[in-house]
Amino acid sequence: MAAPIDESVLNALRGVTTAQTRLPKPLLIKIYVSSLKQEFNQERRMLLELVGPELQSLYDDRQIELEIVDMHFGTGALDVALVERDPYMLQDFLHEIDTCHAHSKSVFFLALIGDGIGRPPLPTHIDEDIYDALLADRQTTADDVALFERWYASGLPHMATDTQSESQSQSQSQRVLKQDYRFLPPEAWLTESRRLAMLLEKSLQRLLANSNADLMRRIQLLRRTQIEHEVQRAMSHSSEKILAVFRERAAQSSGRDVEAGERLRKIKDELTMNLSTDNHTTLVVPGSASSEVIDPDNEDHEAYLSKFKNKVTDKLRLLIEAHITNDPDVIKGRKKTVQEIFHEHATHLRMLRELTENVILLESRVPQQLRQNLMANFKNGSRHAPYFIRGAHGSGKSVLISTLYGQVAGWFSSTRVHRVIRFAKATPRSSYNLELLRVICQQISIIFNIPEGYLPKDASFDPLYISNWFQNLLRRIEDMNNDVLFLFIDDLHLLNPLDCDIVAALSWLPTSLPWNVQIICSTTTPVEQLKFTPMQRDRFKSAEYQFDLNLEANLTKLQRPPHCGDDVNFVAYMEQQFDELEQHYGRQAVASLAAYVTCSEYGLTETELLELLMPTDDPESQIETQSGRFSFASFKKIHSQMEVGSYSRPISADRQFRVLFKNQNRNFLKLAKSLRASPSCQNVAGADVTQWCATVDIV
Numbered sequence: 001m002a003a004p005i006d007e008s009v010l011n012a013l014r015g016v017t018t019a020q021t022r023l024p025k026p027l028l029i030k031i032y033v034s035s036l037k038q039e040f041n042q043e044r045r046m047l048l049e050l051v052g053p054e055l056q057s058l059y060d061d062r063q064i065e066l067e068i069v070d071m072h073f074g075t076g077a078l079d080v081a082l083v084e085r086d087p088y089m090l091q092d093f094l095h096e097i098d099t100c101h102a103h104s105k106s107v108f109f110l111a112l113i114g115d116g117i118g119r120p121p122l123p124t125h126i127d128e129d130i131y132d133a134l135l136a137d138r139q140t141t142a143d144d145v146a147l148f149e150r151w152y153a154s155g156l157p158h159m160a161t162d163t164q165s166e167s168q169s170q171s172q173s174q175r176v177l178k179q180d181y182r183f184l185p186p187e188a189w190l191t192e193s194r195r196l197a198m199l200l201e202k203s204l205q206r207l208l209a210n211s212n213a214d215l216m217r218r219i220q221l222l223r224r225t226q227i228e229h230e231v232q233r234a235m236s237h238s239s240e241k242i243l244a245v246f247r248e249r250a251a252q253s254s255g256r257d258v259e260a261g262e263r264l265r266k267i268k269d270e271l272t273m274n275l276s277t278d279n280h281t282t283l284v285v286p287g288s289a290s291s292e293v294i295d296p297d298n299e300d301h302e303a304y305l306s307k308f309k310n311k312v313t314d315k316l317r318l319l320i321e322a323h324i325t326n327d328p329d330v331i332k333g334r335k336k337t338v339q340e341i342f343h344e345h346a347t348h349l350r351m352l353r354e355l356t357e358n359v360i361l362l363e364s365r366v367p368q369q370l371r372q373n374l375m376a377n378f379k380n381g382s383r384h385a386p387y388f389i390r391g392a393h394g395s396g397k398s399v400l401i402s403t404l405y406g407q408v409a410g411w412f413s414s415t416r417v418h419r420v421i422r423f424a425k426a427t428p429r430s431s432y433n434l435e436l437l438r439v440i441c442q443q444i445s446i447i448f449n450i451p452e453g454y455l456p457k458d459a460s461f462d463p464l465y466i467s468n469w470f471q472n473l474l475r476r477i478e479d480m481n482n483d484v485l486f487l488f489i490d491d492l493h494l495l496n497p498l499d500c501d502i503v504a505a506l507s508w509l510p511t512s513l514p515w516n517v518q519i520i521c522s523t524t525t526p527v528e529q530l531k532f533t534p535m536q537r538d539r540f541k542s543a544e545y546q547f548d549l550n551l552e553a554n555l556t557k558l559q560r561p562p563h564c565g566d567d568v569n570f571v572a573y574m575e576q577q578f579d580e581l582e583q584h585y586g587r588q589a590v591a592s593l594a595a596y597v598t599c600s601e602y603g604l605t606e607t608e609l610l611e612l613l614m615p616t617d618d619p620e621s622q623i624e625t626q627s628g629r630f631s632f633a634s635f636k637k638i639h640s641q642m643e644v645g646s647y648s649r650p651i652s653a654d655r656q657f658r659v660l661f662k663n664q665n666r667n668f669l670k671l672a673k674s675l676r677a678s679p680s681c682q683n684v685a686g687a688d689v690t691q692w693c694a695t696v697d698i699v
Contacts (some may be wrong), residue, residue, distance in 0.1 A: 009338065009342050010446070010447075012342065012345065012346065012349070013341065013342060013345055013443055013446055013447055014418045014419070014447050015405075015409075015417070015418055015419025015420065015421070015486070017349060023346040023349055023350055024329040024342065024343050024346045025103065025105070025329055026065070026103065026605075027062070027063055027064040027065060027105060027329060027330065028064070028065050028066075028067070028103050028104060028105060028605075029059075029064060029065070029066045029067070029104050029105050029106045029107065029320060030066075030067045030069060030099070030100045030103055030104045030108060031066075031067070031068050031069065031100065031104065031107050031108060031109065031110050031316075032069045032071075032096060032097050032100045032108060032109050032110070032230075032234075033047060033068060033069060033070045033071075033110050033112065034109065034110065034111045034112065034227055034230040034231065034234070035072075035111070035112035035113075035114070035227070036112075036114065036116060036117075036118050036227065037072040037075075037078055037080075037081050037082075038078040038079055038293070039114045039115065039116065039293075040112045040114060040247075040294075041078055041293070041294070041619075041620075042294040042295075042296055042301075042305060043112055043245075043247075043294070043305070043308055044070050044072060044073070044112075044619075045619055046305060046308065046309050047068050047070065047110075047312070048068055048070055048073065048616075048619075049616075050309055050313075051068070051309060051312055051313050051316070052066060052067075052068040054313055055313065055316060055317060055320070058317065059320070062324075062330060064105065064324070064330070065605060065607055067606070067607040068110075069096060069100065069632050070632055071093055071096070071632050071633045071636070072633075073614075073619050073631055073632055073633075074614065074615070074619060074621060074622070074623035074631030074632075074633070074634075075622065075623070075631060075633055076620070076621070076622035077620065078620060080190060081118065081119075081121070081226065082633055083121040083226055084119075084121065084122075084190060084193055084194065084197075085186060085189070085190060085193075086182075087121050087122040087123070087124050087177060087193070088124055088177075088179070089633065089637065090121055090124075090226060090229060091124070091640075092633075092636045092637055092639075092640045093226070093229075093230065093633075093636075094229060094230065094233045095636075095640065096636050097109060097230060097233045097234055097237075098233070098237070101234070101237040101238065101241070104241065105320075105323060105324055105327060105329070105330075106241060106319055106320040106322075106323035106324060107241050107242065107243050107316055107319050107320065107323075108234070108237070108238075108241050108242070109230075109234035109237075109241070109242045109243070110242075110243050110244075110245070110312075110316075111227075111230075111231055111234070111242065111243070111244040111245070111271065112245050112247065113227075113244060113245070113246050113247065113264070113267060113268060113271070114246075114247045115247075115249070115264075116260060116264065117225045117227055117228060117260055117263055117264050117267070118225045118226055118227055119197065119201075119225060120197065120201065120222075120223050120224060120225045120226075121197070121225070121226055122177060122193055122196060122197050122200070123177070123200075123222045124176065124177045125155070125174045125175070125176055125177070126152060126174065126175040126222065127173075127174065127175075127218060128173040128174065128175060129215075130207070130215070130218065130219065130222070131148070131152065131175040133207055134148065134200075134203045134204075134207070135148065137203055137206060137207070139203075139206065140203060144199055144203075147195070147196055147199060148196075148199075150178075151177060151178055151181075151192075151196055152175040152176065152177060152178070153175065153176055153178050154173070154175065154176075155173070155174040155175065155176035181193070200222075201223065204219050204222060204223055207219055208220075227267070228263065228267065231267055231270070231271070235270065235271075235274065239274040239275055239279070240276075240279070241319075241323065242271075242275060242279055243279055243280070243312075243315055243316060243319060244271040244272075244275060244279065244280040244281075245280070245281055245282075245283065245308070245311075245312060246268060246280065246281070246282040246283070247282075247283055247284075247285060248282060248283070248284050248285070249284070249285045249287075250284055250285065250286045250287065251287070278315070278318065278319065278322075279315075279319070281311055281315060283304065283307060283308055283311060284304075285300070285301065285304050286300040286303070286304065287300040287301065329343075337442065338446060341439060341442050341443050341446060344427065344429050344430075344439055345420070345421075345443060347426070347427055348421050348422055348423055348426065348427075348430070349421070351423050351426060352402050352405060352421055352423075355398055355399065355402045356402050356406065359398075359399050359558060359559070360558065360559035361396065361399045361400070361403050361556070361557075361558060361559075362557040362558060362559055363555070363556070363557040364396065364400060364403075364554070364555070364556035364557070365553065365554060365555070366389065366400055366547050366549070366554050366556060367400065367403055367404055367407060369547070369553075369554075370387055370404065370520070370547060371407075371411060373387070373544050373545075374387070374411075374518060375411060377515065378484075378515060378516070380515075381515045382515060383512045383513060383514065383515065384512070384513055384515075384545075385510075385511055385512070385513065385539050385540055385542065385544075385545045386509060386510070386513065386518075386519035386520065386521055386540070386545065387518070387519070387520045387521070387545050387546075387547070388492075388521050388522070388523060388527050388540065388545060388546050388547065389401070389520070389521070389522040389523070389547045389549065390522070390523050390524070390525075390526060390527060390546065390547065390548050390549065390550075391522075391524070391548070391549030391550065391556070392524060392549075392550070392570070393524065393570050393571070394558075394569070394570025394571075394573075395549045395550075395556060395570075396549060396556035396557075396558050397490065397491075397522035397523075397524070397549065398423075398490050398491070398522065399556075399558060400522070400556065401421070401488050401490045401520065401522050404488070404520060405419060405421055405486075405488055408486050408518075412484060414482075415482055415483065415484050415516075416482055416483045416484070417484050417486065418447050418448075418483065418484065418485045418486065419485075419486045419488070420440060420443055420444070420447075420485070420486070420487050420488070421487075421488040421489075421490070422436060422440070422487075422488070422489050422490070423490045423491065424436070424489060424490060424491040424492060424493075424494040424495050425491065425494040425495065425496070425601075426602075427602065428602065431494075431495070431496055431601075432495065432496045432497075432498060433463070433495050433496070433497060433498060433505055433506065433508065434463055434466055434498055436489075436495060437466050437467070437470055437508055438466055440470070440487065441466065441469050441470050441473060444473050444477075444485070445473065447485075448473075448476070448477065448480070448483070450473070450476070463498070463508070466508070467507070467508040470508060471510065474510065474513065474514055474517050475514070477514060477516060477517055478514035478515070478516065478517070480516070481516075483516060484516045484517075484518070485516065485517045485518070486518045486519075486520065487517075487518070487519045487520070488519075488520050488521075489519070489520075489521045489522075490521075490522050491522060491523065491524070492506070492521040492522065492523045492530065493523045493524055493525040493530060497531060504531045504532055504533045504536075505531035506530055506531045506532050506536070507532070507533050507536070509521075509532070509536065511535060511536055511539040511540070512539075527540050527541065527546055528541065561573070578590075585625055585638060586625050586626045586628075588625075588626060588627060588628035589625040589626065589627075589628050589629075589630070591628060592613055592628035592629070593609070593613070596609065596612050596613070597609075606635065609630075609635075610630065610632065610635060613628070613629060613630045614629065614630050614631055614632075614635075615629055625638075
């Protein structure tokens, strides 16, 4: 007997969802590593090279992906933090912590706390009253004033940013750090930024002596170091999914900054007080205090690193097991079939939700006309054919499918409406006729609680058997007088045939549907050219069932993206996006991304892309996107720039770059693969010219 199904899962399979419906999340464990760059150089390297791969091997069989995010990796010399070179990157780092928390199934933050807290980065925003006080300070010289004025400009009343959300009111005027430093030689800006940071730190310390409570609080927030910001951001999310590793030395060195030591103690106290004993551990480094840097060639340090690796691996493994044991998204034994079908359906529901949120239908007569034809057949109890929406790329087919999916439930007053949707070729299980139909049959069996179960005992992978199974299910639904089933298939033409397909690849699509079963498909290929039998073509050619978006009567208008003129068609717009990507991120960087994403049929996750594009031979090198290589930090920077919209964004650019890569827009991908390289691509080293400008779904 089949295990009972959770009501929320059953409702989602029926297509009954709301904005609050919880859909399965990707099986991802994404851990942000927070530490000082130089102090924990060897530990960070061990996490990436040993701990991560070992844990991944443990969870491969459960299809859980584990990613350890080290923002210091590939950012150059150990004594220079990336936020010194680019203070605005701190906002990206904090956003990445938010992302790890939002998507990780278990631990999302790993804090490595040692002997110091580092230097505070330059604040990107300073409240106007604090800035005025800095200039009015008696010890501030004319040269100091000139330095402040050179790098901080007046800004509009500022909405709180990621790093300043606690320190400013929304109406407070701001001084904003200019971004002219991006045009200076890196070493020149590093010298200038350190001089400015030292001046700012001394001036803020003097202000603290004569400040009221509110001003003192805001000044202290400006003086926070990167690791203080990161720990606070993580703690604001959760204390259950944080692991803290405290490193102490057998022999403590003298002469440390008293205030820095006190702030370090506060970080440790906050973590130990709020984390359970399973979520933190302390390791001691043996040897002399004179040896500040961990040296793997030192026998004592080698023993410490081995202990670090084993301890962190064990801690993470135990925490991950505890978190995923009762996670409903992790596929388990008794309900495995239902979970697999639910995961497949939920993937398409997420695509539907993203499409609905990002693309706006302005005008179309198709929904009303289709409703009129459909309801006439329904009220008469007439058998009928499927409905087809045909149009070119970017004409609005997918938007109409999503619009109809949202509307059909309101067409019936006293009848239960069940909706199943598939975006053809968006997932492996929706790419081939046989597998698509088999999964749909199983979902229908679950929805209507077919007594024989979700997979008949005589089940076969023979195409004729699957087709007959589908037909039998539809006949059973025909006798259910209070139920209506809608099946939506977007991009029907993308379905791949199999060598064993009988007669025609799409011969399983019924020519005569029961009165209470509706199938609505979209296609770029004309219906008469699809892989139907002659009888199907004859039946489907009726104008009652076809809606050609090229016809004036079916004209459909979508809201155009910003900076896209009325005279720019879809193909030209896509080419513009590719050109802008080259300009912003470098031709070689886009070529490298494009080459891999184009070759992948279903997209690549961020982890997979970084494994392909991030060199690992020298962690201390400066990885530049101009060379076609990426680090964790540069990858995140591109995420943020695309999200902010520093250039005109594509129609369906995702808020999260990871989701953008994982759930590719299939129309964009198919079109991109068909484009030829522009003349400007001819000199791309190592790129095949005819394939390179399949610059895909970065868009």
